[in-house]
Amino acid sequence: MSTSQTDDHRTPGRYVSSGVEFTRDTNYISTRITRDGRDGFPVEPGRYRLVAARACPWANRAVIVRRLLGLESVLSMGLCGPVHDERSWTFDLDPGGVDPVLGIPRLRDAYLARFPDYSRGITVPAVVEVATGHLVTNDYAQMTLDFSTEWSHLHRPGAPDLYPERHRDEIDEIAQLIFEDVNNGVYRCGFAGSQSAYERAYQRLFDRLDWLEERLAGQRYLVGHTITEADIRLFTTLARFDAVYHGHFKCNRNKLTEMPVLWSYARDLFQTPGFGDTIDFAQIKEHYYVVHTDINPTKIVPSGPELASWLTPHHREQLADRPFGDATPPEPPSQAERVPAENTVPVFGG
16 A cells, blocks of 8 residues: 555645636646657557546546547556545545556556656546556646547547548647637636636636537537547536536536537537446536535535436437548447446436
């Protein structure tokens, strides 16, 4: 058992700094896993383990991309529980609270194995080298792009091209706007330390959501005619919007269900294999409402919203009828990686 597993497991973190705007630390570990191994970490089946958490929208992206590309057999996955302390995500879902492959109770142990003096945040998703137990990267944005490009020779037959070369500039541009105003925008609302900071973030968020509502009114996906990386990056925030961000983060001009285009777009993706089957609504709510004690000191987790509406028809196939183009949808997740039925909507056969 790592010595890092101390009583501070019960110590919550602080997320709001009074009087200031929330600023995300984006100084991630930029080591890349590439086909040529130029950073010292070549792509190899079985060499690495993706550590994620179903609660986290940034990690959810990596889980979806791994599913869509069929990398499960070459890149194993460990899942942290939804509740963490100020120091680390933990493997409390596993027997004995220890990851069965890495043999550690805390993701922090992998960070310190490579960087003994590491003092920044312990974030998911992260990729760890199994043999050494060293963290390789936590750069979530580059990670999924590399899954699409550097790992392409290990994709399943029929895997979609989520980052098509002819659309990369547009995907990058749209993804950056979504990050600034939506993905990170909800956090800038929720973690705002002043009324003015909150109101600025709120305005930017809903201005961008209105822009997306207009953009998606006449096209099924954000870029081109098939699902791309841009859609994945937007989806993980939309999936959490009514369950968490609308109330907990005060993003309450309206609910997602009250934005007709974005709501149908979100349901469309949710009902696509590889998307909705990665969403654990129970863990999502537990994470935000229990971890952020400076926002929700009672740790009371709301019972709603109801989930059945995620299954209602979206009719967006009328805009384009081939979500993956010439590619095919992924197979259902393995039993070991399936979200418990009671935590989601049984979209894909329970």
